Amino acid sequence: MALIKEAELPGLGKKYMVELEGGERLGIIIYDEGNRELFYFAPAEDEPTCSVTLTDQEARQVGSIIGGAFYQPKLLEKLEAAIADLCIEWLKVAPQAPVAGRTIGELGLRKNLGVTVIAVIEEVDSKKKKCTAINPGPGFTFVPGQTVVVAGRRDAIARFEGMVTGEGR
Amino acid sequence: MADSITNLTVAFAIISAAVLLARKFRFSAIPLLVLLGILCGPHAPHGTWLDLRLVQSTESTALLGRLGVLLLLFYLGLEFSASRVVQGGATLAKGGSIYVGLNFLRGIALGWLFFHSWPETLVMAGITTVSSSAIVTKLLVDLKRTANPETELILGILVFEDAFIAVYLSILSGYLLAGQTSLLTGLLAGLITVAFISGLLLLGRRMGPYLDRWLNMRSGEPFIVVSFTLLLVMACLAERIHVTEAVGALLIGLVLAETSHAKRLIQMVAPMRDLFGAVFFFTFGMGIDYRTFGPAAWLALLAVVATVAGNLLSGFIGAWVCGYRGRAAVNVACTIMARGEFAVIVAGLAAAAGVAGILQPLAALYILLLALISPVLAKRSRWIYETLVRPWETRRERERQTVGG
Structure with a gap:
């Protein structure tokens, strides 16, 4: 495991120093205004060799790529691979979706597909206010327009995606 | 005479230009605002074919500038948290107090050398520390x-x-506003101010939960309006008991920083501070007549030389104490060179209290020069390290080896 040091930078944000295996260090600054800056320190150097700046959105995208949300390296050990196989997806319920109007219990999502609904985000149209149901029970009914957050294995998620979007059946 | 809104429009056009220029050239906006204030204010150069006196000093510009100081200090109070100072730990406290202490002594020495009188000396120390x-x-x-x-x-x-400037401003304002000539009675007045402040802070701590509940408003409008009113009330109160309004603003900031709304308030106040703070720096420049620069220029130049030398030394010692060696220590010494908002605030305070008029042009020139010098120094820290510190370090190393052998 890498050694990570955390430090407060008053007025700027937070700093994380990651000690890598090769002796190099990676400095990650999260600025209070949202940007991230990455610095590369060669072994035994106190001045960074190079740096890159990311906006908040870019940083999140890059972060999920590095975290293996889209593609996992195949050479990992079994335990780590099992965690890395976990996929979390945001899916919007389409008007003609097979799941529309049915409850989580009816569909037997966990039993039949192996996916778990973590949360459902509903948009209340009139005020454009978002309302979230976290960990909804088996009696929860899917309605078109909702955004469903599900967790499960990648293949299971793909099958569930077909049922939610009404495609790929 | 232009009417007030036209005057204000011209003022803001110049302020915008200053801020944009500063952004373009990666230069700090504060010295530029002061400079443009001098060049476009009522004391601007004017002749038969050219009149640069674009902005008049009216009640409205003065008021906005005053609000600027209040907001700057309110923000300082809001953002300040004692836990941060404590969090830094003992080494940081040692390094920080050595740095601030040495610089302050240097400021006092400089002030005494220039003026031979206590009020000016203390202001000078405030400007340069x-x-x-x-x-x-x-x-x-x-x-x-x-x-x-x-x-x-x-x-x-x-x-x-x-933290230092918060305490120092309180003492200094008490001292200056009391109008005392002797150091002792003046400092006593300052200490009374500090006692009053700590009393209020304690009370604020007690009041914290009530304030917390009272300010618990979901919508932004009443929240910011009430907070701003609190700021003004506190400024008024401070003025009544002969403490400068700026300290009142600082105080209410410190009290509100203890509530759970601090973060939200900081976000709301920051743009206001930027807006009116810019006016404050501009109006500070407007109050300065560049024709008085003659004697001030020499003093400013001397002060700059003393600051650069003193700061290199105190910064290096401070960093050394905290366990930073070599280039890192030089970087510390070279980077914390620039003076800015606090110098202007202290000089503005001195102007309000009627202390020697030479201090304002002096402060303006001083921050301008340092703003020009400090980025160069910071960029060249490697060169400074290699020419000044490296030889000393290698000599030390060699001596140690000979002693060891």
């Missing part, structure tokens, strides 16, 4: 040094300096 958090932080980001190990120390020292 504390570096500008805004300029230094910007410099660190621009030079891509935010991830360097010594940056933690630099930012820690800045926090330390904020």
